Each structure stands twice: as structure tokens, then as C-alpha cells.
Amino acid sequence: MARIELETFIGAPPEDCYALALNVQAHLDSARQTGERVLDAPACGNLGLGDVVTWEARHLGFRQRLTVRITAASPPHHFRDDLVQGAFKTLRHDHYFEASPGGTRMRDVFEFSSPAGFLGRWFDRLFLTGYLTRFLRIRNAMLKQQLEQRP
Template identity: 30%
Template sequence: MKTYLLTWQQDIPISVAEAWEFFRSPLNLAKITPDNVKFKVTSPYTAHTQMYPGMIITYKISPFLGVEMDWMTEITHVQDQQYFVDEQRFGPYALWHHQHHFEAIPGGTRMRDILNYAIPYGPIGRLANNLFVEKQIRQIFEFREEAIRKMFPPAP
């Protein structure tokens, strides 16, 4: 199985505590995901629950050609206000391991994402990744970066 690694970094002009409060909620992920992905959290308890290792979060997404899919991730690691990791348990990827890191910097927070993923179906999956999957993942994270910039603009 071929695995892929993508990384992103963004400086946000808010405290680590504020960034953590926003990003620890799965419901906020929908606010920073393109509408065409049709991302919807379906877990009934996520709005009022602190993130914890072992937490299961379920979603509906339409990542490819408008086809709706179920996706389930587990929060496997949490270090309060430093990092958390979500891993796919069921969904469109053969592997999805996404690390979210938060670091205080002068004027705000540096957020780093490290994504390891794999596509199922051997050579067909590799071709799909080369043709559109990696591009779509990058577009989602570019959208997210711009959405975060708009939600948390620098102080004038």
C-alpha cells in the first residue's frame, strides 16, 4: 500500500487556548470545509463533549462526484492545548492519520497539520490519488486556511 504525506502550517493571531477551543470541536470543522464536500457531523454528542482519546466521531461527506459516504474517525491522542490525532476507522481511505499541533508564537498560535493517508485499490488507488485525490485534499486545506484567515483576522 502506497502512503502519502502532506503537511500544512498556519499562523493564527489568537491564543493557543482560543485556537484549541475552536479546533477541538468537530462541529467547527464543517465551518472551514468547502460546501461541495457536504461535510456533516452525525455524532449526536459532539457539541457538548470535551475531546478525549477513544472518542468516535461520525460524519457524512461527499468527497467524490457528489457520492455521499459515511466516515468514522477516532481521536486517538490528546495533549491539551498541544496536539490531537484523528484516525479513520471507516471511510474512503485505506489509511487516514491526521495530527493537529498547536504552538504559541509571538502574536498568536502556529497550527501544524501532518496528514498520512493511503487510498485503497492498489494501482487504481494510486492513479486516483495522482489524478484527483491529492489535489482535492490540498484544495480542502487551502480553503480551510482562507476560512481561518477570515474568521481570525490579524488585529488592525
């Protein structure tokens, strides 16, 4: 299983960071470069424990569908989304929000594996890890920008 860990400092309180990270529209805004859209999600704007959402986006030149469930939540410090269905064999994304002087240290731990055995592990290491790291950095930069521009 491949693992990506990223940290981002955001000049906003953990409660605000946590809420925005679970907001469906904020996710769409942060993934605009992939043409992401929601196929199925709860009626409200923010996801919560047990919620399932299906996203569709263009990744690596292919239209992909990914369904995840929020499987752990302890506001405003942590939530996890796990793969229900999609192109990965496994996918787990932990989101951590720790109060820090002047704001929040947001940390992502993203673990995944491709379904193609040895070739999948090779693909994960040589290509997919870099692609997903860039995707997460763009998402985090958009969340940071949205939170720090609030009055």
C-alpha cells in the same frame, strides 16, 4: 501512503486554536462547500480523547461517510484523529499548535492511502492529494477567520 503538510499562522493563542479545531460546529462551518453533516458524535460541542464522530459529505461527486476517533490529545499543543471506517485504507490527521510571536503556528500532517493498491497510489498522487490539500486550506482559512475576528 501519501502525506500532506500545511502550516497556517493564526493571530490567536494556541488554546483558542486547539479548542476551535475540535469544535464540531466549527468543522461543519469550515466544510460547508461539501454539504458536510454529522451523523453521530458526542453530545457536547468539542471533541476529546477517545471520542468518535461520523461525518457525511459530498466529495468528488459522491456522498461519503467517514468515521474517525480522537486517538491522541495533549492540549493545547496536539491532537490526532484516525480512521475507524470510511473510503480510505488508512487516514491519520495530526494537528499541531505552537505558540509563535503574535499567535499560533498551526500545522497539519495528513497521511492517507486509498484501498485500491497500485491504482490507488496513482490516484492519491495525481488527484486526491491536490483535492485534500485544497480542502484543508479552506478549512484552515475558515478557522483562522473565526479566531481572528473574535474580540
